[in-house]
Amino acid sequence: GESVGLHLPTLSVQEGDNSIINCAYSNSASDYFIWYKQESGKGPQFIIDIRSNMDKRQGQRVTVLLNKTVKHLSLQIAATQPGDSAVYFCAEGLVQNFVFGPGTRLSVLP
């Protein structure tokens, strides 16, 4: 399928290393945040979410950190694998809908 995000910022990591993808969100009133993974030719896939009353949440191999003071969200992927190669979007939710960030392409090097 056609690639998504040909001109996006790219993060390249060695297989097995940890990855950290950052996102600056825009609205201090946003109260729900989601990280999505989008592979080429597919729709975004849910990874992990966090509400504004938390500053950290862990899933399987992934951790999301929320810093409301500086409106910053990060996604940490432990022991990055080739299958993690994709474009990652953060989305901030306010009241009824979501606003998506521009995305970061993660490339996993063998």
Added chain:
Amino acid sequence: EAGVAQSPRYKIIEKRQSVAFWCNPISGHATLYWYQQILGQGPKLLIQFQNNGVVDDSQLPKDRFSAERLKGVDSTLKIQPAKLEDSAVYLCASSLGVIVIPNTGELFFGEGSRLTVL
């Protein structure tokens, strides 16, 4: 559980022609969204439905775009007439409820419909 279904997956048309996309959300999901994703960008909300009512269509170019969800289940998005800048992937997403209610706001996306306008 079946995911969000969209069709067609790909469509190529000439400018000033019309096109329609169809979406069937996950069964029981009250909220349905249409997003436009231009290459290299994040998805941008076009319209949000809650059951068969429009919640937000503030970013929908209403002179050429229209959408409906008549029975509160599946939805169609139409573009007429299409412009070159409408070339994008049109993503449909659904959620059980809304963001403010915990555990109901998560969006589930379909595979998208890629539109190329020549």
